[in-house]
Amino acid sequence: MDTVPTPVTRATWDILRGPIPPEALLLGVAGLAERHGLRVHQTGPDSMLLAGTDDTPHVAMRWHPYIPDRPNTLSHVLPAQESVEILLDVHPGGQEAAADLRVWLRARLRCYDPAELEQIIASMPLLARYATPAPHLGGWAVIFRDHFVENTLAFLMAVQQAGVPPEWIYALAKGDRTYNRDRVHATLLAQGCRSGLLDNTAINAPNSHADDLAQAFADVDAFIDAAHAASRKVLVIDDGGLLAHGYGRADSPHRVDAALELTVSGLKRITAAGPLGIPVLNLARSALKTNLGYPEIADSCLRRLRALLPAMKVIGRTVLVLGYGTLGSRLAAALRAQGCQVHTVDPDPLALIAAAEAGHPTYRTAVDALHAVRPFLLIGTTGEDALTAEAVGALPDGVVLAPYATKDFAVLAIDPALAESATEIPGIGRRYRLRDGAQVTVLGDGRSLNLFEADAIPNQGYDAYRAGTLLAAKALCARVGTIPAGVHTDLVDDIITSSGLYDAYYDTYLTIGAPAQLAPIGSEPLAGMTxxxxxxxxxxxxxxxxxxxxxxxxxxxxxxxxxxxxxxxxFCHGVDELPRPVAADVDLWSVCCPTADHLPVLRSILTHDPGARVLLEKPACQSHEIDALIRLLDEHPTARVMVIDQYRHARALGVVADLIKAYEPGASLRHIGITFTKD
Structure with a gap:
């Protein structure tokens, strides 16, 4: 009779690579083996075996030194720890332990090592300069949502340096395929932060991503509730994704306490979401991002575009730019400087006027432009549905589409009726064969092209913007009770201008001759404060x-x-007459006026900022004002007032004690009189 052969279970193996000290590898494997009830046998200097109590092999490990093809950071720094290549040989019964081992090893091997982290911090000296401790941040929790790149990691380390504990930092990736997003995620987890995903695609198309959004928002809700239960306020630094879903509304059951807005698309989301119940500082329209951020963003967009089109001639050819805003206008100017014939599309007449007066042919719609010219390249910068189905039908054969915002060319992915086929080109994008036979190629993954499998902006290029974001966060958290609900731009500009950041930026990167040396971290304890x-x-x-x-x-x-x-x-007037934006920028008040003015001046300060930090020269007030001073402080429990008491620490008392010990060691002292006079 025929017999069915018994299937043979074959071993499986995986290879993982990265920097890890041998002792950390051994310790981690030992802990994991214990959780699975396995024993660890060291079978050689570079091998070990995880076995059951009966010595049945479950997982065999072997490793040897490994030299990476190239450094895996933007600054080309070599890890301080030796990189290894690890082979996992999985035996029958060891699948569960091996799966956990893979998860742990991947997370551990993908972490930036100390030398890499040190270089990332060093590559952003302005951010490091302002990453000084701010005591009030110790009572805050932060939800940060942005692209997972090196400058994001540096910023979140600076937030920790400024005083927010890592366990109260929740980082959310926006879903872009940035080059080292897994390294950033692994490092944040290793530092004790929370790290997750709130994808922009889900934000823009909530109906088709309901489950993903529900899980992401449930995690955010839990984090906010836990922070408030611990008497912490919650700051959101985002592109409007959370505020668009109600977290900034006065009636929200999980309302945050303040927010920083990073992008123009986020501003549109916030506006569409309705009235705000919290203050929001607008970094997106700030002078800082407009003047220092967007030129770097535009540069990164063009560098990524040229890297993905190595075989194509660009100089002299026709390009169509959809959107002539802050980014589109810069890209148009840069492409024209390379010799391109740049045509522009924008529905806004003011944008069309600006484009026309800059010398570009202009059109109100993409359809009008495509009927007039045959571009080899379309660039999308609008953040809206810039390409309609009618416009797709007018695309010339072979055209390349370069999106720098998620929605510009989304119609091709959303409407299957527009194309006969779509072919993925790994590492490049997707090629569509349209109904009329024309082929078009969308570079990247339909999102911001400069973030597609790249780290986009150089760390130094975003140094000032990240430093400014930290300064704005510090100021907002310090004055949250005095800033009305709504979006504020002028306040951001005042904070940045008065901080000295622009001078530091110029001295660090642009001064002629030897660059200025910024003070080492920690050498100026009040750096960044006003x-x-x-x-x-x-x-x-x-x-x-x-x-x-x-x-x-x-x-x-x-x-x-x-x-x-x-x-x-x-200023030649009192605190009462100080302009509100100026007063809002003060981190520390030092009251040195005549004693008779101390109490009214302190009252004016606390009117501006109920949680002010105040140094008060002695005496704090006149004797008949003591009760009024106590009442004022009781009315402002979040304020911190310190009265200068240097005479309490005077050397005279120590000198007296030494003299008594030397000349009258057995004397019984009944009284020592201490007298202070100004003359």
């Missing part, structure tokens, strides 16, 4: 000197306005 000295007499001059030496940006209020130092902002 201090206001009230009263510029003898005490005020001392305070001003100490605060300046500590790295603070200085403001001075003095009605006499005499002999004031140059190089700082000065």
């Amino acid at each position: 201090a206001c000295v009230i009263g510029y007499g003898a005490a005020g001059r001392l305070h001003a000197q100490f605060l300046t030496d500590a790295g603070a940006q200085l403001m001075i209020l003095d009605p006499k306005h005499q002999d004031l130092p140059k190089g700082c902002r000065t």
Whole structure:
């Protein structure tokens, strides 16, 4: 009779690579083996076996040194730890343990090692300069949503340096296929942060991604609820994805407390979501991003485009740019400088006027443009449905589409009736054969092309923008109770301008000759802070000197306005008359005016900022004002007022004690009188 052969279970194997010290490898494997009830046998200097209690092999491991093809960071730094190549040989019964081992090894091997992290931080000196401790941040939690690139990792490490504990940082990737997104994710988890995904595709098409959104928002809800239960406020740094789904509304059951908005598309989402119940600082339209951020973004867009078209001639050819906004106008100018004939499309008449006066042929719609010219390249920068079904029918054969926003060319992926076939080109994009036989190629994955399997902007190129974002976050968290609900742009510009960031940017990257050396991290404990000295007499001059030496940006209020130092902002009136944006920028108040003015000045400060940080020269107030001072402080529980008490630490007491010990060691002292006089 015929017999069915018994299937033979064959071993399977995997290869993993990355930097890890041998002791960390052994320790991690030992812990995992213990959880699975397995024993670890060291079978050689570079091999081990995970076996059952009866010594049945479950997983065999072998490793040897491995030299990567190239450094895996933007700065080409070599890891401090030796890279290894690990072979996992899985035996019958070892599949579960091997699966857990793979997960642990992949996460551990993909982490940036200490040398790589050190270089990432060093590549962003402005961010490091302003990553100084801010005590009030210790009571906040942060939800950060952006692309997972090296400058994102540097920013989140700076947030930790500034005072937010890693367990209260929740990083969400936007879903772009950035080159080292898995390394950023693994490193954040290793640092104790939370890390997940809230995909822009799901945000833009919620009906077709309902399950993904529900899970992502459930995790966000839990994080916000846990933070509030721990008496923490929650700051969102995002492109409007969370606020568009109600997290900034006054009636939201999981409302956050403040937000920083990073993108123009995010502003559109926020506007469409309705009235806000929280303050939102607008980085997207700030002078910082417009003047320093977008030129770097445009440069990264063109560099990625040329890298994906190595065989194509670009100079002199016809290009159609859809959208003549902040990014589109820069791309048009850069392509024209390369000799391209650049045509532009925009429905906004002001944008058309700007494009026409810059010398570009202009059109109100893509259909009009495609009937007039045959471009070899279409660039999308609108963030809207820039390419309609009618426009697709007018595309010339062989045209290349380069999207720099998610929705511009989405119609090709959404409407299957437009194309007969779609072929994936690994590492490049997707080629469509249209109904009329024409072939068109969409570069990338239909999202921002500069982020497609790349790290986009150089770390130094985004250094100032990330530093400015940190400064804005510090200021917003410090003054959240005084900033009304809604979107604020002017306040962002005031914060950045008064911080000294632009001077530091120029001195670091653009000055002629030897670059200026920024102070080492931690050498200026008040770097990035703005201090206001009230009263510029003898005490005020001392305070001003100490605060300046500590790295603070200085403001001075003095009605006499005499002999004031140059190089700082000065005002010849009281705190009551200080412009609100100026007062909102103050991190530390130093009250050095006459004692009789202390109480009214302190009251004015707390009117501007109920949670102000104040240094108060002694005495704090006049004797008959003590009860009023106590009531004022009780009414402002989040304020912190410190009265200068240097005489408490005077050397005189130590000198007296030494003299007594030397000359009257057996004397019984009944009284020591200490007298203070100004003359």
